[in-house]
Amino acid sequence: MMRHVVQFSGGIGSWVAAQRVAAEHGTDRLTLLFADTLVEDDDLYRFNRDATAQLGVDLTVVCDGRTPFEVFADVRFLGNARIAPCSYWxxxxxxxxxxxxHADPRTTIVYVGIDSSERHRIPGIQRGWAPWRVRFPMAEPPFLTQEQMLQAARALGVRPPRLYEQGYRHNNCGGSCVRAGQRQWLHHLRTHPDRFLRAEHEENRLRAELGDVAILKRRRHGVTRPLPLAELRRRAQAA
Known part of the structure; x- marks a missing residue:
């Protein structure tokens, strides 16, 4: 009998993916696998509790024990939109x-909640999870917008994670994701200034050790340079 393991991130895409897997295969052999980065928004954990209770499946939690910035310090590399060691570790x-x-590749399917707009990522994800087979329920019809996914959760009595209501596209790392661009970090400064300042402090500590590195980049006159969070904040406050 096949085991079905959903990479359950706490995001709305992985929630809908879990709903589709449960509808197709039931929940007896369903595992919801959540990797805790220790910097998630408190409401992500609330959402995970509500979502798993609605499905009737216990959440399986794994945790490295470090935060993203602790990983960056250990590997001596500051994550950014192009390379994010935190995702791996x-x-x-x-x-x-x-x-x-716990899962035999011969009798296990892994499910990832990326949608049809991210089809270009599928080959790399499949290679990365080999020898386990990987499926992408949200990259298959019926295709849903993020708002339709959020409405689907509400219809089942599950309140979506608050970061979506606060204008974030993703519910990960409490909004302090190093893969995000300047627009989200400016939004983060307005919405959660305490988290922005914490990330700025951690970035400054790594800059003192590693040199002129930064999460963000700026491009002027054809030249790309690091853009520290402290400088982004000062520019925003001056404006």
Whole structure:
């Protein structure tokens, strides 16, 4: 009998993916696998509790034990939109270790909640999870917008994570995702200035050790340079 393992991130896409897997295969052999980065928004954990209760499936939690900035310090590399070591150490590796210990690739399918707009990522994800088979329920019809996914949760009595209501596109790392661009970090400064300042402090600590590096980049006159969060904040406040 097949085991079905959903990479359950706390985002709305992985929630809808879990709903589709449960509708197709039931919940007896369904695992919701969540990798905790230890910097998530408090409401993500509330959402996970409500969502798993609605499905009637316990949440399986894995955790490296470090935060993203602790990983950056350990590997001596500050994550950015292009390369984010935190994704590997805090999400991919703990989940893969769990799969190695508990899930036979011959009788297990892994599900990832990316949607049809991210089809270009599918080959890389499939290679990364080999030898486990990977499916992408949200990249298959019927295709849903994010708002339709949020409405689907509300219709089942599950309140969506508050970061979506606050204008974020993703519910990860409490909004302090190093893969985000300047627009989200400016929004983060307005919405959660305490978290922005915490990230700024951690970035400054790494800059003192690693040199002129930054999460963000700026491009002027054809030249790309690091854009520290402190400078982004000063520019925003001056404006």
């Amino acid at each position: 805090l999400k991919q590796k703990p989940c893969r270790d769990w799969l190695t210990a």
